[in-house]
Amino acid sequence: MGTFAGVFTPSVLTILGIILFLRLGYVVGAAGLGVMLLILVCANLISVLTSLSLSAVATNLHVKKGGDYYLISRTLGQEFGGAIGVVLFLAQSVSVGFYCIGFAEVLTSMLPSGADGAEPLVAAIAVAALFGFAWLGADWATRFQYIIMVVLALALVSFFWGGVQRFDAELIARNWSPPVDVDFWLLFAIFFPAVTGFTQGVSMSGDLRDPGRSIPHGTLSAVGLSILVYLAAAVVFAGALPAEVLRADYTAMQQVADWAPLIIAGVLAATLSSAMASFMGAPRILQSIAQDRLFTVLIPFAKGTGPQENPRRALVLAAAVAMLTVGLGELDLVAPVVSMCFLISYGLINYATWFEARAASPFFRPAFRFFHPKLSLAGALCCLVAMLAIDPVAGAVALGVLALIYRYLKAKAPLPRWADGRRAYHTRRIRQHLLAMHDAAESPRDWRPNILLFSDSSHRRQPLLKLAASLEGRSGFVTAVKLLQGQGLRLRHAREDAEQMLAADIREAGVDAWARVLTVQDFDTGLRALLQGAGIGPLKPNLVLLNWLEHHRPQSVEETATRVFAQRLWTAFHEECSLLIFNGDQEQWARLEEVEPEQRRIDLWWWDDASSHLMLMLGHLMLRTPEWSGARLRILVAASTEDGLETPETVQHFVEQVRIEAEAVMIDHSDAGAAVRYSSDASLVLLPFRLHRDTLLDRYGQPLESALSPLGLSLAVMASEDLDLEAEPEEGEAAERARALDAWVDAARLVELTADDLAQAEAALAADADASDQIDELEQRVTQARRRALKARARAESACQAAQQAGVPAELLGADHQA
Numbered sequence: 110m111g112t113f114a115g116v117f118t119p120s121v122l123t124i125l126g127i128i129l130f131l132r133l134g135y136v137v138g139a140a141g142l143g144v145m146l147l148i149l150v151c152a153n154l155i156s157v158l159t160s161l162s163l164s165a166v167a168t169n170l171h172v173k174k175g176g177d178y179y180l181i182s183r184t185l186g187q188e189f190g191g192a193i194g195v196v197l198f199l200a201q202s203v204s205v206g207f208y209c210i211g212f213a214e215v216l217t218s219m220l221p222s223g224a225d226g227a228e229p230l231v232a233a234i235a236v237a238a239l240f241g242f243a244w245l246g247a248d249w250a251t252r253f254q255y256i257i258m259v260v261l262a263l264a265l266v267s268f269f270w271g272g273v274q275r276f277d278a279e280l281i282a283r284n285w286s287p288p289v290d291v292d293f294w295l296l297f298a299i300f301f302p303a304v305t306g307f308t309q310g311v312s313m314s315g316d317l318r319d320p321g322r323s324i325p326h327g328t329l330s331a332v333g334l335s336i337l338v339y340l341a342a343a344v345v346f347a348g349a350l351p352a353e354v355l356r357a358d359y360t361a362m363q364q365v366a367d368w369a370p371l372i373i374a375g376v377l378a379a380t381l382s383s384a385m386a387s388f389m390g391a392p393r394i395l396q397s398i399a400q401d402r403l404f405t406v407l408i409p410f411a412k413g414t415g416p417q418e419n420p421r422r423a424l425v426l427a428a429a430v431a432m433l434t435v436g437l438g439e440l441d442l443v444a445p446v447v448s449m450c451f452l453i454s455y456g457l458i459n460y461a462t463w464f465e466a467r468a469a470s471p472f473f474r475p476a477f478r479f480f481h482p483k484l485s486l487a488g489a490l491c492c493l494v495a496m497l498a499i500d501p502v503a504g505a506v507a508l509g510v511l512a513l514i515y516r517y518l519k520a521k522a523p524l525p526r527w528a529d530g531r532r533a534y535h536t537r538r539i540r541q542h543l544l545a546m547h548d549a550a551e552s553p554r555d556w557r558p559n560i561l562l563f564s565d566s567s568h569r570r571q572p573l574l575k576l577a578a579s580l581e582g583r584s585g586f587v588t589a590v591k592l593l594q595g596q597g598l599r600l601r602h603a604r605e606d607a608e609q610m611l612a613a614d615i616r617e618a619g620v621d622a623w624a625r626v627l628t629v630q631d632f633d634t635g636l637r638a639l640l641q642g643a644g645i646g647p648l649k650p651n652l653v654l655l656n657w658l659e660h661h662r663p664q665s666v667e668e669t670a671t672r673v674f675a676q677r678l679w680t681a682f683h684e685e686c687s688l689l690i691f692n693g694d695q696e697q698w699a700r701l702e703e704v705e706p707e708q709r710r711i712d713l714w715w716w717d718d719a720s721s722h723l724m725l726m727l728g729h730l731m732l733r734t735p736e737w738s739g740a741r742l743r744i745l746v747a748a749s750t751e752d753g754l755e756t757p758e759t760v761q762h763f764v765e766q767v768r769i770e771a772e773a774v775m776i777d778h779s780d781a782g783a784a785v786r787y788s789s790d791a792s793l794v795l796l797p798f799r800l801h802r803d804t805l806l807d808r809y810g811q812p813l814e815s816a817l818s819p820l821g822l823s824l825a826v827m828a829s830e831d832l833d834l835e836a837e838p839e840e841g842e843a844a845e846r847a848r849a850l851d852a853w854v855d856a857a858r859l860v861e862l863t864a865d866d867l868a869q870a871e872a873a874l875a876a877d878a879d880a881s882d883q884i885d886e887l888e889q890r891v892t893q894a895r896r897r898a899l900k901a902r903a904r905a906e907s908a909c910q911a912a913q914q915a916g917v918p919a920e921l922l923g924a925d926h927q928a
Contacts, residue, residue, distance in 0.1 A: 114251045115317045116310030116327025119389065122254060122382035123306030124335040125261060127211055130376045131359045132299055133339065134346045138355025140296050141287030142347040148297050149343065153336050155495060156304045158488030159455045160332050161480040162462035163311065164325030168476035169465070172320035174418075175397025176312035176390065177454050182401070184461035186529040187522060191403040192514035193454055194394055196507070200450035201312075201391035202427040206434025207447070208384035209235040215376050232435045235381065240428045243388045246419045247316045250389050257382040264366075264375025265338065271367035272345030281348040288352070298499040303339065305451045306383065307332050308458075312390030316417060325477050388431075392423035399423070403522055445503035449496055453507055456492030459485045461530070470533035543646040552843060553836035556651075558585035558730065561643060561686070562622070563655040565591065570614050572698035573691055576824070577654055578620035579737055580689070582730025587622040588643065588650070589615060592635050600628045636677060640684040651829075653681040654689040657817060671814070672803040678827075679800060687723055687829045690798070690805075690813075693822040701792055701822060709740035709792035713771070714784065716808055717755050719831035720797035726832055727824075728795060729769045742771040745787060767834040785819045794823040842916065849908070849915040853922060856905035863901040867894040 137145045166180050173179055177197055182190020213231035220227075242250045310327050314320045346355060349365045363369040396418070398404065399411035410423045465473050466482035496504035558581045564570040570589070577587045591607050593600060604626050611624035625643075629635025643650050658670055678688050701709070711728050715721050725744070731737045744764065746757045755763075760773040776787050788794045798813045799806055805813035805825075817823050871894075874887040912922060 110247060110251065110313065110316050110323075111318055112323040112327040112330075115247075115313045116323045117331050118251065118254050118258060118310075119313060119386040120307050120310040120328055120331035121334055122257060122261065122379075123309045123386045124304065124331060125265075125338060126303065126306065126379045126383045127208075127376065128300060128303035129339065129342060130264075130362055130372065130379055133303070133342055134350070134355045134361035135359060136296050136300050137284070137343050137346045138350075138352040138357075138361075139288070140291055140293070141352070142281065142285045142343060144287045144291060144293065144296075145343050145347075146340070148293070148300050149336075149339055151297065152301050152304045152495075153332070153339075155452075155455060155488065155491050156307050156332050157336075158484055158491060159458055160307060160325075160328050161477075162459045162485040162488055163308065163328055164477040165462050165475040165480040165485070166458070166465065167311070167314075167324040168321045169473055170321075172311075172314040172317075172324060173397070174314060174316075174393055174400075176314050176394060177308055177458060178394050178397055179314065180311070181454070181457050181461050182529070183527060184465055184530045185457065186531050187401070187403055187526060188515050188518040189457065191398060191401075191518045191522070192511045193457055194398045195404075195514055196450050196511055197454055198391050198395045198398070198427070199430065200447045201387040201394070202430035203434045203447050204387040205236060205239070205384045205391070205427065205431035206232070208380045208387065209233075209239070209431065210435060212377055212380035212384070215373070215380065219373065229435055233432060235384070236428060236431045236435060239381070239385055239388050240424065242385065243392070243424055244419075244421060246415065246417060247313065247389065250385060254382060254385060257378045257385070260371075260374050260378040261382065264371045264378070265342075267366040267368045267371040268362055268375075269341065269345060271365045272349045274367070275349040275365060276345070277348055280351065281344070284347040284352050284355075294498045297495075301495065301499060302448060304335075305448070306386065307335075308454070309386040309390050312393055314393075316393075321476065388424075388427065391427040392420040395423040395426065396420035401526060403518060403526075445500040446507050449500065449504045449507035452492050452496050452499075452504070453511060456489045456496075459488035459492065463489065464534060465530045468530055468533035468537045470530065470537075472533075473530075543648070546647045549843075551647075553833040556726075556832060558582070558652050558727070559644065559648060559650045560585065560587045560652045560654050560689075561640070561650045562587060562589045563591075563653065564589070566656075567610060567614055568695055569656050571618055572693055572695055572822075573654065573656060574615060574618040574620050574622060575698065575736075576691055577622065578618070579731045579734050580652075580654070580727050582733045584730065584733075586648070587620065589622050589624050590639065590643075591626045592632060592639070593626060593628045594630070594632050594635070595628065596630050604628050633677065633680065637680055637684070640681055640686060651686060652689055653678075653686045654691065657690055657692045657814075657825075671805070675800060675803045675805055678805070682800065682827065682829055685829050688825075688827040689727075690817075690825040691823075692817040692820070692825070697822050704792065705739075706735070706737055707739035709737060710790075711737075711740060711742050712788040712791040712794045713742065713744045714788075714794070714796040714808075715744045715746050715755075715760055715773070716797055717760075718797065719828035720826045722832045722834055723828040724795040724797070724826050725764070725767075725769060725771070726834065727826070728771065731793075732770065740792065742769075743791075744771050744773040745776050746773050747776070769834075784816055788820060791820075792822065794820050796823065796825055798825040798827050800827065846912075846915045846917050849912040850917050850921060853905070853908040853912045853917070856901065856908040859901040860898070860905045863894065863898040867891070867898045870894040 136148065140148060163180070166184060170180070170183060175182075175194070178190055178194035181193050209232040210228065212235050213228040216231055217227050242253045307328055310331065311324055314324065317323045345365065346361065350361055354364070355361050358364070360372075363372045366372045395407065395410050396413060399407040399409070402408055402411075410420070410426065412422055413419055414421050462480070463482050463485035466485065560577050560581060562570075562573055562577050564573050574587075574589065581587055589611050591611055593603055593607060595603075607626045608624055611626060615622045615624060627635060627639060629638075640650070640653075658674055678690075682688060711731065713721075713724050713728055728742045732740060732742060744757075744760055746755060746760050757773040757775040764771045764773060777783065784794065784796060796816065797808055798816075799808070807813050807816040807825075809816075813825060817825065870887070870891040874884075874891050909922060913919075
């Protein structure tokens, strides 16, 4: 179908519905023409803004079957799309029953009194008749809509012709002012359904020849024409009948019309046209959801009939919902929720457009140019305000249903089935945040673990990945790295296989980490390049985690595995990365996982150095994870104070000062065997080590291997920087710059004051040059002023240099800082 048949016709027939014929006159009489026009503007603001957003999104995608559902799901993701799709299908199916009940009430009111109580039967017959047209396909339904459009047009011609004949300028002046007691939002709620339905044509997207062209043109034309019709009808009502008549008689349009029976035909046609549009849209939404396979139970409804895939199975379900609606009869509780569902869909269309534009994706290139992201955001906010104003309870219920379906899809839906706008949005936010981080001064309080994890063995990688996830404590980053040594095109396939294996290990471990595989000709050169180039912007790796003596094979007879291991650790240490060496295997980790978190204990060997501070921070981060929540963190402190070692009391006080839950205990670790005596039953042991040339030593000067081998799961730590666990907000680069700037400002002000004093002293000396009794005193005053001025200038020069070294921008130092 083209623009007129596929979009304009169903949209305009839904908008020009029952509100126009039976409620517009009442609103004009109850509000006055002036307030009525304000209501018209406010209500149509939503339809206009949403139409602009809809046009932008529709011309950025090749819109397929599903209409609103398709646009929202391909922008905001399958969870939002699936939720709004199900809600819209139910809302439109229920709307068929509503409109048919309205048709039955009008029709039976014209029949003899014996027809009382026949409304449900007449409504059911109407549903069945419309079902027959929809069953035959979109072509037959469109032909039926053409007949309805002719009837509506004749009814409006009769109304406007009668209104022109009865128009009274004095009457319109009296009807301009509102009555004293006007409930604006109540009247707004009565009128608002008149502007809904303009997206009915979008639901036919799968049956359009050119959706990208038809949707914006057809929707905007329907909205524009309907605004003119409602505006002209309101003016005619105000100029043709007194406000008292308009408020008292819902059929006032028949009094104005030149031939009243046409108005009755128009009312019947309006209800049937709205029902037909909903009957055409609802099954196509359900079919699109089913074809996307978001809900297993809905998959049978994906099947269509004929070359146009007429959704007959989905049509049967929509008809069943409509029949159930007719059977319920009392619909006052459900009707407001249905209106809220349409408002939510409009709000999401606006939000989706703003979301896509805000993401600044290179692939957001809508052919429709007459929109702005701020207008889309305004449309979403207008929908929210309308929901709160019309019926906040119904709005809350509709939002609750939407949230439940969203959470279900979030938890149960399979992997994403298409690319939506969320990744582009996250990329945009990452860019903004990284640039903001770059401009902001660094502080010790900004430290977060950014771990590079090295492991060649998949068997040994699993415990390492789980340990890394605990060490970063849901506040940092983990990147699993593998270096492939060699050259040639065959290495490309090996790299792809290694990336897949690394990603599979990460999924099996169930941790949040990235996989990165690099091909290098020389391992050591590649390692150095990786350490220097990893990360993005200010996010640089600061921790290297690896297994003890893994993948460090000697390349010559003179080398040993330990020596190669140490040399590569030196490389990482010189690149300002702290070193974490894990000793343990998968079996030991499996036994640890059988222990409840509350029964675990982490032992930390304290030496009051940079490595001890880093271990304390890592232990604290581990306790923040579910796997270690409730575990004990025990700090082992020497019994004596020799060599500057602290006592347990001072360590406990320090731990309390830095707000970390840990217990400091006194032990005797005067020999290398102390670790085995005190920590053999610990779940995890953290102990420091140091590098001495090409060997790894514990704090007793013994080989690190001899300290690790008797223990269970253990982590050796060597810090490249000392963490300031007591850092305050007033510390760091920002505070240093502020203090340097303050010193410069004070020094510059002092220069100005001393210059003024010197100028005054010199002026006094020149004025009293002939007064010999005051010459000496004035010269002495000038000399002192010059000395103060010189000292002030020297101080200002020093403050200026300090401020420049601290990174204070030149524009903050003023134009005089160079002089």
